[in-house]
Amino acid sequence: MGHIQIFETTLRDGIKSPGTILTVEEKVRLAKQLARLGVDVLEIGFPAASEEQYGAVERIAREVRGPVMAVLARATNPRDFEIAARAFKDAERKRIHTFVPVSRQYREHFLKKSAEEALELAVSAIKMAKDITSDVEFSLVDVFRGAPEEVIPLVKAAIQSGATSINLADTVGYTTPADIHQLFGKLKEETGGSDKVTFSIHCHNDLGLAVANSLAAVMEGARQVHCTVNGIGERAGNTALEEIVAAINTRGSSAGWSTQIQLNQIYPTSRLVKRLTGITMQPHKPIVGANAFICETAVPQLADAKEKPPYQIMSAEMLGISSTVDFLTTDAGFDAFKTRVAELGFELDQERLQQCYEDFQELANKKEIVFDADLEFLVGARAAMESARYRLLYLNVTAGSISVPNATVQLEVDGLIVQDAGFGHGPVDAAFKTICKMTNRFPRLVRYEVNAVTPGTDAQGEVTLRLEENGQLVNARAADTDIVLASAKALIDGLNKLESVLDQPVISEYTDVESWMPRL
Numbered sequence: 001m002g003h004i005q006i007f008e009t010t011l012r013d014g015i016k017s018p019g020t021i022l023t024v025e026e027k028v029r030l031a032k033q034l035a036r037l038g039v040d041v042l043e044i045g046f047p048a049a050s051e052e053q054y055g056a057v058e059r060i061a062r063e064v065r066g067p068v069m070a071v072l073a074r075a076t077n078p079r080d081f082e083i084a085a086r087a088f089k090d091a092e093r094k095r096i097h098t099f100v101p102v103s104r105q106y107r108e109h110f111l112k113k114s115a116e117e118a119l120e121l122a123v124s125a126i127k128m129a130k131d132i133t134s135d136v137e138f139s140l141v142d143v144f145r146g147a148p149e150e151v152i153p154l155v156k157a158a159i160q161s162g163a164t165s166i167n168l169a170d171t172v173g174y175t176t177p178a179d180i181h182q183l184f185g186k187l188k189e190e191t192g193g194s195d196k197v198t199f200s201i202h203c204h205n206d207l208g209l210a211v212a213n214s215l216a217a218v219m220e221g222a223r224q225v226h227c228t229v230n231g232i233g234e235r236a237g238n239t240a241l242e243e244i245v246a247a248i249n250t251r252g253s254s255a256g257w258s259t260q261i262q263l264n265q266i267y268p269t270s271r272l273v274k275r276l277t278g279i280t281m282q283p284h285k286p287i288v289g290a291n292a293f294i295c296e297t298a299v300p301q302l303a304d305a306k307e308k309p310p311y312q313i314m315s316a317e318m319l320g321i322s323s324t325v326d327f328l329t330t331d332a333g334f335d336a337f338k339t340r341v342a343e344l345g346f347e348l349d350q351e352r353l354q355q356c357y358e359d360f361q362e363l364a365n366k367k368e369i370v371f372d373a374d375l376e377f378l379v380g381a382r383a384a385m386e387s388a389r390y391r392l393l394y395l396n397v398t399a400g401s402i403s404v405p406n407a408t409v410q411l412e413v414d415g416l417i418v419q420d421a422g423f424g425h426g427p428v429d430a431a432f433k434t435i436c437k438m439t440n441r442f443p444r445l446v447r448y449e450v451n452a453v454t455p456g457t458d459a460q461g462e463v464t465l466r467l468e469e470n471g472q473l474v475n476a477r478a479a480d481t482d483i484v485l486a487s488a489k490a491l492i493d494g495l496n497k498l499e500s501v502l503d504q505p506v507i508s509e510y511t512d513v514e515s516w517m518p519r520l
């Protein structure tokens with residue numbers, strides 16, 4: 001009764017965070033890590049949205065084992081269900097997740113239907129889903145701004161039609177714990193549903209209340225929480241998995257609540273999501289922020305080494321945050337490298353392993369100590385290069401107080417080697433202008449950040465940037481001991497990502513356009 005299911009939606013709702021583009025390979029890697037983390041339900045995508053999403057769902061369903069695999073299908077489009085059934089046919093345990101907009105604002109704007117018509121749509125969608133799997137989740141979108149006299153009949157109808165989970169979505173991040181208390185109270189009283197279905201909560205963080213609201217729902221009897229790693233998602237994001245799990249773990253035992261999350265996988269998962277998405281976090285982010293376990297208050301020496309410091313409500317080690325820094329040095333042989341890379345969760349074939357080892361040796365010759373964070377960049381960069389249209393082969397930059405900054409660049413574009421040179425206001429500007437001229441792509445640079453990957457002046461500089469072209473945003477990242485080179489590599493990463501998305505129409509969840517046409 002006290003088991004709280006974690007419904008993980010980074011791969012569906014989380015990646016709606018602006019500029020987030022993951023390749024199919026990266027989605028599969030993340031799905032494997034989320035399975036290792038121990039989530040109960042893994043929402044692996046919305047396969048009717050695009051060919052790319054369909055491909056990712058198909059591969060994850062085939063290759064990842066452990067969690068129930070959920071996919072999204074719009075109630076308005078029967079074809080979404082056919083596509084979903086086909087896309088996740090190889091999954092061991094399947095759930096269809098369907099939804100209708102409930103508040104007047106959402107229903108009239110997106111659905112253009114009355115509350116009665118929305119109810120009929122929900123019933124027929126749940127029936128279509130039931131033909132595919134017995135495990136059906138029905139979401140009431142923007143329900144907390146909905147009228148209770150419309151919400152109650154809708155929930156009753158969904159339960160009668162066979163939905164096994166009823167998910168209440170605070171789509172616009174508007175609700176408060178008091179609203180949650182009220183709506184759940186009414187639902188329990190008037191639908192008698194809590195014995196027949198699992199009530200679930202899905203919160204957005206626009207008012208900074210997503211975790212508090214999710215916890216409030218658990219207090220009211222919800223036994224499933226939707227969340228994303230690092231809380232990523234549209235606008236202010238979703239309920240952060242690490243925060244809700246830590247809250248349940250730290251405060252929930254007296255109420256008998258628990259999750260099946262492997263706590264020591266929380267930090268590695270957070271780091272992976274940060275690296276794959278390029279979404280950095282504020283240092284004071286709870287649980288996984290750089291400062292989350294650093295206390296500057298002067299605390300008198302503890303009498304006993306085993307005694308817990310008075311401020312410690314949970315331990316960093318328990319969450320997978322290692323107090324000892326792991327690294328490899330120049331003399332690490334192939335086997336040591338292979339072991340460390342596997343411990344970091346990468347699954348590489350022999351050829352990729354060998355290439356990465358050569359990259360490692362090159363980096364170790366430059367900086368002697370190669371930390372885990374360096375290795376993660378190195379292996380990730382090699383994988384990203386695989387299918388890339390543009391590759392940076394060479395960059396030489398001259399800058400200083402008496403010369404006009406200039407860059408000479410050699411690129412591989414579609415397998416052909418091209419080179420050029422150009423000027424700029426500084427070394428990064430010169431490199432960017434030259435690369436843009438060579439690729440004939442001129443996106444707007446809307447964000448640019450440099451951070452050190454690890455401590456020390458010999459650390460790699462990590463450049464995170466965001467590009468915009470024709471309204472499409474992409475986040476990109478790269479690292480190098482030379483920050484101008486890291487900047488150029490990050491720009492190339494961004495150009496490759498733009499290339500991969502610009503011509504790919506993606507259907508949004510709330511529009512009623514026909515699904516794309518896979519080969520069914």
Ligand code: KIV
Nearest residue numbers: 013099139141169171
């Ligand atoms: O925010 C939302 O309403 C959603 C639903 C599809 C659950 O993501």
Ligand code: ZN
Nearest residue numbers: 013171202204
């Ligand atoms: Zn959402």
